Structure formats: structure tokens, C-alpha cells
Amino acid sequence: MNDEPYFYHPLENIEDIDEFEAAVERTQFNKALSPERPYTYWTLELYDQENGIRGGGGLGVLAADTRRVAEQMGVPFVLITPFYPSESKQVMQNGHVSDEHLPVDYHDFGFRLVDNVYVKCCGNLCKLDVVEKRFRNTRIVCVTEPNFGELYSGMSGSDHRLYQEVSLGFGGYAALKLLGLKPAIMQLNEVATFFAALARLDELASNGMDFYEAVVYTRKHTLYTNHTLVQAAEAEFSEEQFERFVYPNLKSPAVKKWMRDKFENGRLKLSSVTIEIAELRSGVSKLHARVANYRDISGNKVKFRAVTNGVDLEKWVLPEILTFYRKYDIIDNIGLPTPGFRDALENLSSEKIREFKRAGREILNSVLADRPDQNGQILHFSDEDFIFDFKRRFVDYKRPDLAFRDLNRLKKILKERDAHYIIAGRIHTGDSVMGAKLDKLLADVESDEFLNTHVHYLANYDEELAFGLSCGSNVAINVPIVGLEACGTSWMKDVANLNLLISTHDGGVADVSAENYLNVHGVNEDEELEELYRRMEEAISAWENDFDLEFLLQKQLAAFLPVISGARMMKDYLDYLFPA
Numbered sequence: 222m223n224d225e226p227y228f229y230h231p232l233e234n235i236e237d238i239d240e241f242e243a244a245v246e247r248t249q250f251n252k253a254l255s256p257e258r259p260y261t262y263w264t265l266e267l268y269d270q271e272n273g274i275r276g277g278g279g280l281g282v283l284a285a286d287t288r289r290v291a292e293q294m295g296v297p298f299v300l301i302t303p304f305y306p307s308e309s310k311q312v313m314q315n316g317h318v319s320d321e322h323l324p325v326d327y328h329d330f331g332f333r334l335v336d337n338v339y340v341k342c343c344g345n346l347c348k349l350d351v352v353e354k355r356f357r358n359t360r361i362v363c364v365t366e367p368n369f370g371e372l373y374s375g376m377s378g379s380d381h382r383l384y385q386e387v388s389l390g391f392g393g394y395a396a397l398k399l400l401g402l403k404p405a406i407m408q409l410n411e412v413a414t415f416f417a418a419l420a421r422l423d424e425l426a427s428n429g430m431d432f433y434e435a436v437v438y439t440r441k442h443t444l445y446t447n448h449t450l451v452q453a454a455e456a457e458f459s460e461e462q463f464e465r466f467v468y469p470n471l472k473s474p475a476v477k478k479w480m481r482d483k484f485e486n487g488r489l490k491l492s493s494v495t496i497e498i499a500e501l502r503s504g505v506s507k508l509h510a511r512v513a514n515y516r517d518i519s520g521n522k523v524k525f526r527a528v529t530n531g532v533d534l535e536k537w538v539l540p541e542i543l544t545f546y547r548k549y550d551i552i553d554n555i556g557l558p559t560p561g562f563r564d565a566l567e568n569l570s571s572e573k574i575r576e577f578k579r580a581g582r583e584i585l586n587s588v589l590a591d592r593p594d595q596n597g598q599i600l601h602f603s604d605e606d607f608i609f610d611f612k613r614r615f616v617d618y619k620r621p622d623l624a625f626r627d628l629n630r631l632k633k634i635l636k637e638r639d640a641h642y643i644i645a646g647r648i649h650t651g652d653s654v655m656g657a658k659l660d661k662l663l664a665d666v667e668s669d670e671f672l673n674t675h676v677h678y679l680a681n682y683d684e685e686l687a688f689g690l691s692c693g694s695n696v697a698i699n700v701p702i703v704g705l706e707a708c709g710t711s712w713m714k715d716v717a718n719l720n721l722l723i724s725t726h727d728g729g730v731a732d733v734s735a736e737n738y739l740n741v742h743g744v745n746e747d748e749e750l751e752e753l754y755r756r757m758e759e760a761i762s763a764w765e766n767d768f769d770l771e772f773l774l775q776k777q778l779a780a781f782l783p784v785i786s787g788a789r790m791m792k793d794y795l796d797y798l799f800p801a
């Protein structure tokens with residue numbers, strides 16, 4: 222960790238916007254970044270309910286946290302994303318999960334209409350509203366229109382998705398011009414945002430810059446952040462779709478030709494062109510950056526710089542714990558661990574841990590007050606209750622059902638401590654395979670009287686529930702199939718809020734060595750399952766012993782705090798984008 226304070230000074234002290242902008246000028250990036258030449262971040266998904274935008278999962282939460290840490294660090298930053306006029310919410314009905322669709326209005330969340338921009342699609346001029354919301358040195362700029370649809374509506378190679386992606390790219394780029402903003406850097410959060418970089422290339426090439434110079438310039442200022450492990454899984458678009466949605470928006474014949482040449486047998490994967498247009502490329506954990514298997518157009522393996530995701534500690538940490546981190550100089554005023562943070566962790570006593578857990582449990586109970594479980598029960602936990610949680614999207618590779626493979630064993634573990642096991646996770650809309658898996662799991666649970674009152678499924682997993690569980694439960698379970706999680710951020714919230722982490726060695730967890738948390742490993746799933754059960758027993762007994770509890774939680778935090786700090790993530794991006 223760098224001893225020098227990375228940024229200038231505590232933002233809490235800045236009331237006045239002029240003073241604030243003067244402070245921004247003083248940053249070491251004052252040449253590269255300014256309010257008019259900001260860091261721009263492009264994403265199809267933003268998960269920021271406070272600002273009216275609800276995403277699907279980790280990708281959107283990451284985008285929201287990135288803007289928040291940029292704000293705390295005084296980085297001039299603009300996030301460009303669609304405002305979806307409709308969003309889905311999952312509800313339990315007769316024991317099954319189903320989707321509800323609700324309209325959302327940007328006026329209700331403090332966005333102001335700036336003006337309109339247009340994109341050309343299928344021979345029509347499509348009018349988009351540009352709306353923005355400002356937060357000191359950062360802004361959220363959105364494009365939207367009444368028929369924009371929902372996040373991830375339709376199949377990933379469909380016309381509607383392409384329309385949304387083209388609207389964000391070309392419409393968003395035009396929106397920045399309207400606002401008088403010139404991107405110093407364009408960070409593309411996954412390949413669906415490729416069209417933003419294409420819009421820039423087209424603008425440069427059609428305004429007199431030599432085509433090759435325009436390519437070089439665009440490449441040097443574009444960062445592609447990959448979250449996916451294999452290129453093969455990506456959807457393709459056809460040239461015929463590009464004829465209708467993309468080419469009409471291009472002014473430069475050279476760019477149009479460049480684009481046409483990228484098709485193979487009339488098909489195109491956006492990753493192949495995103496790699497071409499972005500010289501800077503990052504993966505979201507050390508392991509992911511190493512194993513992501515992508516090839517460029519010449520067939521060479523693409524190198525990704527590892528910038529492990531982090532979370533905004535201000536947002537995700539229980540206020541009492543955050544105050545403790547600050548009071549003992551564990552983190553500094555922008556959320557970076559201090560050089561001496563490991564020694565300072567000695568102040569984390571078991572009495573403090575238990576005090577924080579009581580405060581966290583109160584928050585959890587208030588979050589649960591209007592969220593019945595699968596049996597329609599409202600849950601309320603006492604300070605003595607013991608809670609395991611599994612909270613993450615309900616997808617196969619995360620193995621939400623792993624602990625349920627041996628019901629007798631699970632029951633024995635829970636029964637000895639009268640412990641509860643909470644599952645919260647969204648099923649991807651239309652994923653009938655996972656829907657059936659959940660039905661089976663709940664039927665198994667229902668068939669046993671003890672399990673039926675100690676295993677709880679909560680529908681509509683969202684930020685509030687993520688926060689409530691991470692500060693109110695005792696143990697978090699994270700068991701993706703090793704090699705399939707790019708990073709994961711749910712477990713970061715648990716570590717920051719002093720839950721014991723039981724995890725396989727994957728994603729961002731594998732940034733540190735496996736002895737720093739309750740690791741689950743095995744040469745096959747049976748071995749992993751056995752280890753999971755043993756770790757659950759170990760976690761229960763650790764919470765019963767002050768010395769073990771202190772030891773394990775101090776060790777966990779000592780290893781992970783630099784990993785999970787969102788400010789560390791932003792610092793890593795800035796170091797990569799603007800090398801000294």
C-alpha cells in the first residue's frame with residue numbers, strides 16, 4: 222500500500238462547489254481529468270435503487286459503487302446508462318417465484334430532462350430523452366424513451382437488445398456533446414457498450430482526422446472491462462441487423478468499411494471488435510484476468526490487467542462498524558486501508574464484534590418486516606439466533622443447492638445450534654431450469670418439519686436485503702464451482718460487516734490465500750460438500766468462543782480489506798489509465 226495520501230483531502234470538509242472544483246484541480250490527474258474532460262463509464266446495467274434504477278445483479282451494483290467511490294475521491298466522473306421505463310420485481314405466489322413488471326418515472330428520482338438526441342434505426346429517427354442527475358463531481362447521464370423496454374428484455378442477440386445498445390452508444394455519445402463533455406477516458410463495462418467507442422471513432426474520422434489516427438486515438442483512451450470467462454458463450458449479431466441499426470448512424474465511410482470487415486460469415490461477436498477498439502483491457506479479479514479466454518481477430522490470446530472489483534464501504538458497511546474503522550485508522554477518509562491497518566485491527570475485540578452484530582441484527586429484522594419467507598412467515602431473529610446466509614443470483618454455477626445435497630446432515634448441523642439458513646437470490650427472468658431447482662429445494666425443505674421452520678427462501682433479492690443480511694447474519698456461504706466466478710461482490714459486503722466467510726477459492730476471494738477464510742475445497746463435489754458441512758460446524762463453534770471469533774475475523778479482514786475497498790479499485794484503475 223502506498224504511504225502517501227493518494228488524493229488531496231477529506232471531502233466532508235468541502236461545502237462550497239467552487240472550493241470543491243478547486244480541489245479537483247489540485248488532484249494529480251488535473252491534466253488528464255477535469256469537469257469538462259471526465260472519466261466516462263458506460264454500462265447497460267446500473268443497480269442504484271436510491272436513484273430509481275434497479276439492475277439485475279453484480280454488474281450493476283459494481284457500476285453504482287464505482288460512481289460513488291469516484292465521488293468520494295473527487296474524480297470527475299460521468300456514468301452513462303439507460304433509464305429503463307419499466308422494471309421487474311420477483312414475488313412468491315403459491316410457493317413459486319414469478320415476475321411482476323412495474324413502470325418507473327425518472328422525474329420521481331431527481332433526474333432533469335436536458336434535451337433530446339436521435340438515433341437512426343430501421344429507416345426511422347428514434348427520439349431519446351437525455352436526462353441527468355448531478356452529484357458534486359459526478360453525474361449519471363441517461364438516455365430513455367417510453368418504449369425503451371426493460372433491462373435484459375428479449376434474447377441477447379435480438380433486435381431489441383441491439384436497439385438498446387445502439388441507443389446507449391450513439392445516443393449517449395451525442396448526449397455528452399450536448400452537455401459539453403469530452404471523455405478523457407471511456408470505460409466500457411462489458412461489450413454491450415461497444416457502440417459508445419464506435420461513436421467516438423466515427424466522430425473523429427468524420428471530422429477530418431485520418432482514419433488510422435482516429436483508431437489509435439480511440440484505442441488509447443478506451444478501457445474494456447471484461448466480466449465473462451469465455452468468449453464462446455457470447456451472443457452474435459448478423460450483418461443484416463447492423464444494416465438496420467448500426468450503419469445508418471455512421472457518418473464516416475472508412476469506419477463503415479472497418480466495421481463491415483469484422484464480420485465472419487455474416488456474423489459478429491461484439492467482444493472481437495471491442496478488443497480491437499480498446500487498447501486497455503481489464504478483468505475483475507486476479508484469477509479472472511489470468512484465465513479469461515479471449516482471442517483477438519488474429520487469434521492471439523488477449524491479456525487482461527487485473528483490477529479486482531471492490532465495494533463502496535460507505536454504502537455497504539454498518540454505520541457503527543464504519544465509525545469503528547475510521548476511529549481506529551483502519552481506513553482513511555476516502556476508504557483506503559491505512560498503511561498501519563493490520564496492527565489497528567487488534568482493537569477488534571469479541572465484545573465489539575458482538576455489539577456490532579446486535580446492531581446489524583436490528584437492521585436485518587427491520588428489512589425482513591415486510592418480506593415473508595416461502596411459508597408466508599415474517600421472520601424476526603433474536604440476538605442469540607444463529608444465521609447462515611446464501612444470497613446471490615440463483616444461477617447454477619453458484620450452487621445455491623449445494624448445502625441441500627445431504628438433507629440429514631444439514632438438519633443435524635442446524636439442529637444442534639437451532640440455527641437458521643436463509644437463501645435469497647433472483648432467478649433470471651424466464652430461467653425455468655433454475656426455477657425448477659428452487660421448487661425442488663423448497664419441496665425438500667417442506668417435507669421436514671425442522672427444516673421447514675429453519676430454512677427460509679426470500680424472494681426479490683435486492684440491495685436492501687443484501688445489506689440487511691450482510692450486517693445481520695453470522696456466516697455467509699459462497700460456493701461457486703471453482704473457475705466460474707469472475708469476482709463476486711456479495712461476499713465483500715459480508716467480510717466488511719464481520720460475517721465469517723465460507724467460500725470456495727474462486728473469483729476475487731482467490732486474490733488472497735485460502736488460509737485467510739473458511740475455505741471449501743475438494744477434488745470433487747462430494748469432497749467439497751463434506752468440507753462445506755465441516756466448515757459450517759467450525760463457524761458455529763467459532764461464534765461460541767471469543768478467542769476464535771476475534772482471531773478468525775481479524776485474520777479475514779487483514780487479508781481482504783485492501784481487496785474489498787472500492788477506493789482501492791478506483792486507485793488501481795487510475796494507475797492503469799494514467800501510469801506515472
Ligand SMILES: *Cc1c(COP(=O)(O)O)cnc(C)c1O
Nearest residue numbers: 278279613683684687709710711
Ligand atoms: C452485491 C449484490 C450483488 C452481487 O452479487 P454477486 O453474486 O456476489 O456478484 C447482486 N445483487 C445484489 C442486489 C447485490 O446487492
